[in-house]
Amino acid sequence: MKMWSALLISMFMMAPVVQANAQNTPCSKSMGGVSHCQNGKFVCNNGKISQSKKVCS
Numbered sequence: 170m171k172m173w174s175a176l177l178i179s180m181f182m183m184a185p186v187v188q189a190n191a192q193n194t195p196c197s198k199s200m201g202g203v204s205h206c207q208n209g210k211f212v213c214n215n216g217k218i219s220q221s222k223k224v225c226s
Contacts, residue, residue: 195221 196203201214206225210218 195219195223195225 194203195211196213196219199215200217200219203219203225204212204214204216206212207218209224209226211221211223211225213219
């Protein structure tokens with residue numbers, strides 16, 4: 170019983186860490202990252218404009 174309690178407690182402690190790492194960023198994955206900012210929008214390394222709602226400066 171103590172082992173299950175310890176397992177459950179450790180899972181609850183890890184949940185916020187996993188959630189924080191799952192956040193998306195502009196131009197993530199296949200877009201290649203952010204190249205530069207143009208008119209408040211992120212331009213990705215592949216040349217496309219990011220669909221992000223964030224505003225860059």
